Amino acid sequence: MLNLGVLILLYRELGKTKEKVSILGFGTMRLPTIKNNADIDKKEATEMLTYGIENGINLIDTAYPYHSKTLDGPGNSEGFIGNFLKENSYRDDVLISTKSPIWLVEKHQDFENYFEKQLKDLQTDYVDIYLLHSLNETDWEKIKELQVLDFLDDCLSSNKVKHVGFSSHMEIDYVIEILDEYPKWEVVLTQMNYLDEYYQSGVMGLDYLKEVNLGSMVMEPLRGGRLVQNIPPSVMELWDMAEKKRTPLQWALQYLFNRDDVHCVLSGMSSLEQVKENIRIASEIDIISDNDQELIREVAREYKTFTGNDCTRCGYCMPCPYGVDIINCLTEYNIAQMMGTPKASAMQYFTLIDDDSRADSCIRCMECEFICPQMLNIPDELEKVNEYFGDEFNHFR
Ligand code: SF4
Ligand code: SF4
Known part of the structure; x- marks a missing residue:
């Protein structure tokens, strides 16, 4: 494993995949750009990825639409990463995680067509982790009809994919239902940070993944950067009360690194400085105490005082007869x-x-x-x- 610096990144086993992954994964949705979102700043992004890999990051996460001009792609992230890995001979040092753009699929052959384009862009014969991107109830019903599970079976049996899974913003019940429908799932990517314990599948989802030994990757560790930018003064006052001082970034990341039901935290980094700082934090063993946990809960409560309404997501108002979510x-x-x-x-x-x-x-x-x-x-x-x-x-x- 490459490591030219003094930092030693921490690793975990990704559930039943048995892959050893760095607890910090390199998310590539927010690479630095020049003119617009599709125009990746290749020089800076190359420096960032090089530093990340040389200092132990061994999982790069991308997706078909990342760095596109529109929301649903195709984007330039996979092509950039493919070139980067090829030119620098890093393919064998990293696991590639990418995602199927299931919302674009209209017939069975489309699964294969998008996947082959992704392999070509990534300049590889296989991907390590292939996720159905942002799976939701509606898309699941549609792609089941289109025999998505046969497609995944083929990917696995041809060794073009090592492990399959899905990324999800769904509630826990639906995540479990989908997990129960296919025994070959190995990895699930969910949203988690200290504000989202009870949002989407939240902590109950992580608990379930641990129970059934699935690989658990998490996204949005900083809530799109908001946990470290423009922090309300009342939140800073709470952090200042901590026995052990940490930066808001350390609090957010260590909250996740301290959870044994999280194997890999995907951080969408945008500058070399962010890569360095995240790696530094992911290389520390920094125990979050019970008092720290209580403080984190207080901070989460404080953030929630800024909400626009008092909805507690209890669900009593659902379903609306006119289909409003x-x-x-x-x-x-x-x-x-x-x-x-x-x-x-x-x-x-x-x-x-x-x-x-x-x-x-x-x-x-x-x-x-x-x-x-x-x-x-x-x-x-x-x-x-x-x-x-x-x-x-x-x-x-
Ligand atoms: S009833 Fe509906 S609107 Fe009211 S708190 Fe529950 S989920 Fe929110
Ligand atoms: S249509 Fe509007 S008012 Fe009627 S149940 Fe749905 S949300 Fe409520």
């Missing part, structure tokens, strides 16, 4: 308010929630009028959501 509409709005990330939340809002389930589908039938235990006037709240995401971010539709 009330919970996720209110949640994405809340996240935007709480984290100050309107653009990232708008992308989530328009990609995770179907056209017919967004806030503008509420017809004010008032069936949910007296249901909410938080006494929310749901149609009014949805109107706020629609106003917030509807105009400025229309281009994400």
